Amino acid sequence: MHSLRKLIGLAILYAIIIVGIFLIQFRSDSLIRKNFHGIKVTLAQTENNVNSASLKNSFQISYNGITFSADDGAPVTFSENGTERPVKLISYEEKEVSFILEFENEVKLIFAVENEGQENAALTISAEMPESAQSVSLNFSPNTGYSMVDLKARSAIFADKTQEFSLNASALLDTVITLQSGEPFARYEHFVEKNEFSLDTIAVHELATQSAYRESLAKLTNSIIREFLDLSQHNASFATTVSEQTVISFLAAMTDAGRHNEAINAIPRNFTEGTRRTYLSAPFLGGMAATLPTLTMQIENFNTLIAQAVRDRTLGIFTMENIAPYMYTQGNRGNIATLVRMPASMSNFEPTVLQAAGIIRAHAYFREQNSSMAQPLEPVLDLCAQKIIEALSIEAEKIVLTENETPLSTIEIMTVADALIAYGTEKGLSREQSFGYFIANSHMNDESDLRILAEMYPILIHTNRFYPHFELLRTLETGNVWAYTVSPEIGYRRDENFTISLDVEFPVGLSHYAFIAGITPFRRIQIYNMDFRTDARFETYNSSGYIYRSNSQMLLLKSRHREQHEIVRLFYRNVVEATRAETTQNTGQPAASES
Numbered sequence: 379m380h381s382l383r384k385l386i387g388l389a390i391l392y393a394i395i396i397v398g399i400f401l402i403q404f405r406s407d408s409l410i411r412k413n414f415h416g417i418k419v420t421l422a423q424t425e426n427n428v429n430s431a432s433l434k435n436s437f438q439i440s441y442n443g444i445t446f447s448a449d450d451g452a453p454v455t456f457s458e459n460g461t462e463r464p465v466k467l468i469s470y471e472e473k474e475v476s477f478i479l480e481f482e483n484e485v486k487l488i489f490a491v492e493n494e495g496q497e498n499a500a501l502t503i504s505a506e507m508p509e510s511a512q513s514v515s516l517n518f519s520p521n522t523g524y525s526m527v528d529l530k531a532r533s534a535i536f537a538d539k540t541q542e543f544s545l546n547a548s549a550l551l552d553t554v555i556t557l558q559s560g561e562p563f564a565r566y567e568h569f570v571e572k573n574e575f576s577l578d579t580i581a582v583h584e585l586a587t588q589s590a591y592r593e594s595l596a597k598l599t600n601s602i603i604r605e606f607l608d609l610s611q612h613n614a615s616f617a618t619t620v621s622e623q624t625v626i627s628f629l630a631a632m633t634d635a636g637r638h639n640e641a642i643n644a645i646p647r648n649f650t651e652g653t654r655r656t657y658l659s660a661p662f663l664g665g666m667a668a669t670l671p672t673l674t675m676q677i678e679n680f681n682t683l684i685a686q687a688v689r690d691r692t693l694g695i696f697t698m699e700n701i702a703p704y705m706y707t708q709g710n711r712g713n714i715a716t717l718v719r720m721p722a723s724m725s726n727f728e729p730t731v732l733q734a735a736g737i738i739r740a741h742a743y744f745r746e747q748n749s750s751m752a753q754p755l756e757p758v759l760d761l762c763a764q765k766i767i768e769a770l771s772i773e774a775e776k777i778v779l780t781e782n783e784t785p786l787s788t789i790e791i792m793t794v795a796d797a798l799i800a801y802g803t804e805k806g807l808s809r810e811q812s813f814g815y816f817i818a819n820s821h822m823n824d825e826s827d828l829r830i831l832a833e834m835y836p837i838l839i840h841t842n843r844f845y846p847h848f849e850l851l852r853t854l855e856t857g858n859v860w861a862y863t864v865s866p867e868i869g870y871r872r873d874e875n876f877t878i879s880l881d882v883e884f885p886v887g888l889s890h891y892a893f894i895a896g897i898t899p900f901r902r903i904q905i906y907n908m909d910f911r912t913d914a915r916f917e918t919y920n921s922s923g924y925i926y927r928s929n930s931q932m933l934l935l936k937s938r939h940r941e942q943h944e945i946v947r948l949f950y951r952n953v954v955e956a957t958r959a960e961t962t963q964n965t966g967q968p969a970a971s972e973s
């Protein structure tokens with residue numbers, strides 16, 4: 379019996395060996411080697427049969443003394459919610475100028491060579507990752523004959539006997555390079571040691587990073603709040619000298635910080651009740667009827683200048699504050715459609731530095747809104763960026779900008795910085811981004827004047843939706859419906875009875891004001907599910923209210939929020955309600971208007 383078991387065991391063992399030998403004949407590993415624009419690529423695959431092969435989780439990307447690599451023992455990882463997760467290589471793709479490795483979980487690594495064959499040739503590495511990811515990491519090491527002679531948190535130097543190369547990335551630690559979601563780019567290029575600060579060394583400067591930029595924006599906001607409160611309490615002349623822009627930036631920053639009522643109470647009465655105010659501060663402070671003429675004048679001015687720009691084929695219109703948001707509210711038609719197509723149609727496109735910055739910023743705004751007005755501007759973006767970069771120079775370890783040998787003002791410089799950041803972010807160009815970050819950071823850190831800080835605020839802060847802004851509510855053939863408001867969002871809906879419902883958002887218990895344009899005359903209006911009548915004193919009540927200007931089709935709305943989302947309904951027909959609504963006065967009477 380023992381011999382029989384032994385024979386059976388040997389038979390099974392021999393069978394496994396024979397099957398293994400058989401499988402090996404039809405399954406073997408092989409290497410894929412490619413030379414892509416000077417990048418040496420090595421991949422591995424397992425051949426399953428004559429017509430089938432699967433890519434292994436292994437690669438090496440080598441270029442001028444450095445190798446980026448991964449395998450099952452040291453895989454590519456991505457960070458999500460503080461946890462490092464390995465991802466396997468699943469495919470690769472060769473494009474005209476880039477070599478792409480695609481991994482699980484929507485992770486990609488893109489390698490490309492800039493200025494191939496030239497002295498300033500550089501390898502760029504960029505990462506794509508899901509929105510929930512914070513970073514992607516992989517291994518790097520020097521090639522044979524090279525050594526890593528210097529390693530810092532964001533840069534490393536590789537050298538052989540004759541030359542040196544620098545690696546710059548979001549983060550470097552030992553032999554791991556990390557590409558962070560905010561800065562998913564790295565660069566490997568010839569290193570030339572420079573004793574002087576220059577444009578070529580900006581990328582590795584601590585002020586040329588997104589993290590430093592975020593810190594500067596937070597400091598900007600805090601400085602505006604701190605300085606305004608201090609001056610309003612201790613400077614007797616502040617009430618008569620404070621600018622409207624300073625007041626607006628302070629109110630927006632405080633409201634975003636959850637300190638709206640404190641901010642309102644800090645505004646000098648001399649300013650609130652004075653004659654220096656325009657429509658710009660009305661969404662916070664009211665006075666809508668008194669400031670409406672300034673909004674009407676601004677609209678007429680915008681329309682006149684847009685028409686002149688189209689007629690004369692000039693680009694100065696793009697330097698105007700709020701021009702892109704206003705254009706968006708009016709729609710891609712008429713003179714506006716002609717204007718956005720005009721730069722790319724110019725045979726001799728030569729913008730000034732500020733015009734170039736304005737075009738880039740307008741494109742960024744339109745793109746953020748998913749507007750069709752972005753696409754016509756795309757052909758000139760690279761030319762605009764080139765114009766700006768040609769105007770950059772170094773002076774006392776600071777980037778300065780000049781136009782025809784005339785230095786730009788601080789506010790103009792911040793506009794250019796914002797344009798470079800927008801351009802670099804969209805195009806994935808870390809160099810242009812770093813220029814923008816450095817310019818903005820260095821000037822913000824050096825500025826202490828409240829008035830200038832307040833003027834910087836709307837140029838650089840794009841995430842505070844409590845800042846007064848133009849907002850498109852609905853596109854109509856007869857003319858768009860839009861608002862000038864501090865509400866983060868105003869929803870617009872029209873039902874089968876032509877009843878318009880405006881869903882107005884603002885923190886509970888707080889009041890704000892909105893100019894809503896394009897509202898045709900209506901029969902009645904409901905707020906809080908109650909009928910309201912027009913009242914010239916509507917702003918003085920501790921409640922919502924309105925007046926309506928039929929000649930300009932403008933609804934002037936005060937919204938005091940019992941809920942975060944208040945619904946304002948405009949009725950155009952006699953609609954029978956399912957339940958009888960409470961009324962303030964004269965329920966069911968047609969809403970009056972003031973011409």
